Amino acid sequence: MNRTAIQGWIFAVLALASLPFILPSDYYLGIATHALVLAILALSLDILIGQGGMSSLGHAVYLGVPAYAAAWTMQNAGLSPLPAIIFAIALGTATAALFAVLALRARGLGFLMITLALGQVMWGAAYRWVGLTGGDNGIRLATRPMVLGIDISSVRAYYVVVALALLVALVCIWHLDRSPFGACLRGTRDQPRRMRMLGHDVWRIRFLAFVFAGFWGSVAGVLYVFDYLYVSPSALSLPQSAEALLMVVLGGAGTLAGPVVGAIIITVIKTVVSSYVDRWYSLLGLTFIIVVSVMPQGIVPGVRGLLRGARK
Numbered sequence: 001m002n003r004t005a006i007q008g009w010i011f012a013v014l015a016l017a018s019l020p021f022i023l024p025s026d027y028y029l030g031i032a033t034h035a036l037v038l039a040i041l042a043l044s045l046d047i048l049i050g051q052g053g054m055s056s057l058g059h060a061v062y063l064g065v066p067a068y069a070a071a072w073t074m075q076n077a078g079l080s081p082l083p084a085i086i087f088a089i090a091l092g093t094a095t096a097a098l099f100a101v102l103a104l105r106a107r108g109l110g111f112l113m114i115t116l117a118l119g120q121v122m123w124g125a126a127y128r129w130v131g132l133t134g135g136d137n138g139i140r141l142a143t144r145p146m147v148l149g150i151d152i153s154s155v156r157a158y159y160v161v162v163a164l165a166l167l168v169a170l171v172c173i174w175h176l177d178r179s180p181f182g183a184c185l186r187g188t189r190d191q192p193r194r195m196r197m198l199g200h201d202v203w204r205i206r207f208l209a210f211v212f213a214g215f216w217g218s219v220a221g222v223l224y225v226f227d228y229l230y231v232s233p234s235a236l237s238l239p240q241s242a243e244a245l246l247m248v249v250l251g252g253a254g255t256l257a258g259p260v261v262g263a264i265i266i267t268v269i270k271t272v273v274s275s276y277v278d279r280w281y282s283l284l285g286l287t288f289i290i291v292v293s294v295m296p297q298g299i300v301p302g303v304r305g306l307l308r309g310a311r312k
Contacts, residue, residue, distance in 0.1 A: 008256075020156055029155050030155050031267065032159065035263050036162045036263075038243075038263040038266075039260040039263035039264065041063055041244050042248050042251070042262060043259045044059070044062065044219075045213065045248050047213040048213050049249075051189065051254065052185050052209045053189030053190075054189075057115050057116040057238065057241050058103075058119025060235060060237060060238075060240035060244065061095060061236055062213070062220075063224055063236070064126065064236030065091060067088070067222065067225035068235075069087060070084050070088035071140075082147060088218065092214060092217065093215045095214065096211050096214020097207070101207070122236050123238070126232075127233040134232075137232070138230055140230050141230070143229070173256065177256070181208070185206075185209050187200070188200070188206060246262065246288065247263045249262070249288075250288060250291055252301045252302070258299065262299070269284050
């Protein structure tokens with residue numbers, strides 16, 4: 001690990017640890033928690049986009065399915081929190097494996113359209129299957145449950161849980177990026193034909209990346225339902241998938257910090273700026289246009305380029 005990477009990790013840990021002391025109230029700490037949950041979702045999507053070159057418009061499925069599974073099994077099946085969490089993450093990961101088999105039949109625009117169609121199918125099922133999902137009313141949780149005897153009901157306690165989950169996700173994805181598998185995944189993105197000629201199973205590499213992305217998306221889904229104490233079909237909707245995609249592109253695809261930065265910016269615009277600006281969707285679109293015009297590769301790569309230029 002080089003000096004820059006060490007400094008980056010130290011900064012990330014210090015930033016996450018200091019937020020509860022810097023933010024003025026639990027309201028803003030709750031917003032920070034929302035942003036970190038969505039940052040994990042964006043990081044999971046970046047495995048497909050940044051490393052695998054596979055843009056998806058159905059990634060919200062791996063947020064919504066585990067969220068529904070965790071809420072339903074605790075509310076209706078009587079499962080305790082830990083088995084419900086394990087089941088929810090396993091179901092979300094299995095869903096990713098199934099969708100990978102269907103979506104990886106195509107590349108490029110075809111892949112994008114298949115993921116969009118699969119996402120819409122799941123959204124429609126959640127909306128219409130009222131007996132299971134509650135339809136448009138969704139499923140509510142009364143409070144955050146105790147997990148392994150630990151009380152996470154307070155805003156600050158839950159922030160610590162989400163911050164630790166984000167750090168674990170960052171470490172795992174960082175290791176994936178620097179592993180031989182990560183190199184093979186980038187090879188399938190840049191030179192799939194050459195990878196086949198070298199004896200690599202391109203389909204299997206992409207499939208495993210899809211499953212890994214689904215796993216971390218499922219982790220975000222469980223954290224999402226415990227964060228909001230509510231899940232509805234909007235968690236699986238196209239706008240949610242598009243929002244995750246926007247986070248990755250805005251922050252910078254293929255960078256560890258990019259999806260986190262994108263998630264923070266979009267969450268702040270949605271929750272804080274929208275309180276003062278009625279047309280905040282227009283502001284979000286304007287922000288995206290400006291960033292893409294000035295920094296086509298995203299905020300994090302753009303800032304890095306500016307810093308390198310300033311040092312010269």
